[in-house]
Structure formats: C-alpha cells, structure tokens
Amino acid sequence: MNTHDLLTMGEVTRRSGYAASAVRYYESQGLIRAERSSGGQRTFERSVLRRLAFIRAAANVGLSLDEIRTELDCLPGDRTPTKADWARMSKHWRRRLEEQIHALERLRDNLDSCIGCGCLSLQRCRISNPGDAAAAQSSGAAYLPKVLRRDPPRRRA
C-alpha cells in the first residue's frame, strides 16, 4: 500500500487501534515522533507501532503519560531498540507490576480476614481504616502500600 516502510496516519490508526486524535496528541506530547510529507501529512516509522503498543500496555497497568514518556525516553526513538534497551525497561516494569500485584493480594487477604474473622468492623480493619481507632496519630497511618495509595492525607491535583 505504501512505498518503503513509512506508515500513513490511516495505517497507524488501523494497526495500533488508537484514534488519529490520540496519535496526534501523543505526538504533541512527545511520546512518538512523526516525519512530514511534502504536503504536510504525517509519516511514521514502523517503530511508532511498537511505541504505541507500549503506550497502551503501560497505560493499562496504570502509568500516566508522564511516566510513560520517561520510560520511552530511555529508548532510542529513531534507532530500533536493542535487546538491552528493552531489558532495561522491562526491569522497571516488572517491579511496578510486582508491587501492584502484591498490593492487591494484600488487600484481598485483608478483606478476607475482615469478613472471615467476624470482626468485620472496619473500625479495626487495616485496609479501609487509616484513622478511626488511631485518630490521634499524625495523619492516619499509611496502611496501603504506596503503589495503591491515592492521597491519604492530602496532595494530588
């Protein structure tokens, strides 16, 4: 359909599953790069598909575009990433995934014990009650692992 191996917007949207607007947005945010044809239309290197796929996977595990950019910045961007490039990144990922998994498991187990033991009073339950019984403490101690914690005392837009 196309000459050498530059992709058109249409091809990218079809093969990545992303909407054109999203692809443009990612370009504007510096997550992917695009050349331009004589007439000003975008042309993409094939590697952009890899990047988009990565973006989706990363977004799916909860990374923000900002974090994703950081990760992607470690990749060459033009040059095809080497094994070492990916390996380095995957280390980050694995850690992130592991943390998230463990956090969820802890949550699940605590939930079980909450119901199972019959205490069921979330007043004493560590999952959900950062401050009731321990109200006097500084800020409601952080019971949840930080990967899962979303703004215990304050912070976050």
Place this chain on the structure above:
Amino acid sequence: MNTHDLLTMGEVTRRSGYAASAVRYYESQGLIRAERSSGGQRTFERSVLRRLAFIRAAANVGLSLDEIRTELDCLPGDRTPTKADWARMSKHWRRRLEEQIHALERLRDNLDSCIGCGCLSLQRCRISNPGDAAAAQSSGAAYLPKVLRRDPPRRRA
C-alpha cells in the same frame, strides 16, 4: 469533644484523612449522608468513617465513584451494616481483585517471555501489540484481559 456520637466536619476530616471539600463532594454525590445542626452545619454519624474508609480502599483498587456508589447502596447507610451486608460486598471485591491480580500476572509473564526469549520484537508480542502482525483482523484482537484493557479500538470519554 462532642456530645453523644455525632461527628463534626473537622473530626471527620481529621479521622478520615479526606479534605472537607472531598467530604462535601461525596455527600453531594450521595456516597455519604450528613445531618444538619440547627445552624446548618453538618453532623455525621460514626458510620460515615467506615464509608469513607471504604471509599478510599475501593478507589485505591480502581473503582470509580459510580461503582463505589453502587456498592455502597447495598449497605444500609443508617443502620450499622450486618455481617451479611459486608460479606455480600466482599464477594464483589474479591472477584474484582482476583481479576486485577491475574491480569497483572499475565502481563508480567508475557513481558518476561518477550525479553526472555530474545524475540523482543514487540511486533509479535501479545502484551503490547494488538494489531501489527494481525493488522488485517477486525479491530486488533483484545489480548489484554478486560479489567486492564483501556479502549482497544475506540470508546471511552
């Protein structure tokens, strides 16, 4: 500090860790209830702390306020929840958590095999590439479990 066991806004914010604005917002959204004093200030039943704690925990595992409301609607709201109430809810939760955990594990394992096998070409990798090699297919098959999938072909605000 207070009479019987009605809580003031200040006590709720201190003990829940939530900002007053958030507490008001949750009330406006029907996630929690508040009585009013003669002068129009909010008074909360103690059970609101439980609810807020639950809201935090649920939000932490990725539920939207809408979903959380649905869950909370199963609880009495005024009456102290019974063991059965909690047990019913925890079933939902457990499923949700399990799904999320499994999804992450699959992702992690796929990532490993990507790097491990040396193929490292995300062109063939199922985690990240929903459509490259399989471009001809309908919409880029859904490789990720749906709990983790965020809008493969289209959709979503």
Place this chain on the structure above:
DNA sequence: CCTTGATCTCAAGTTCACTTGAGGTTGAAT
C-alpha cells in the same frame, strides 16, 4: 458582647487524556 476559628454555599478552576468540530488542504484514482 466580641473575637476567632470552623463551616457554609456556590460558582468557577484544575488536571488528565483525549475527542469533537469547523474550516481548509492533499493525494490517489477516474
């Protein structure tokens, strides 16, 4: 009574991650 800190309401602003729309160009096929 007065002051001071805690609350109140209501409208508007914020961030993230995109989408939508208007109005205009490109480029491949006929």
Place this chain on the structure above:
DNA sequence: ATTCAACCTCAAGTGAACTTGAGATCAAGG
C-alpha cells in the same frame, strides 16, 4: 481535470474527581 476520502490545524469541549476562592454564618471561649 475532477472528485472525494484522508489529512491537516487550532480552539474548545468532555468527564472524573476534586480544589479553590469569595463572601457570609456559626459556635465557643474570654
């Protein structure tokens, strides 16, 4: 040469989940 889908840009809108700010009121101690 014409046509028409595919692109383009840029500004504005969306939804979720809150926060901020202004201006006013409440409640409790001195």
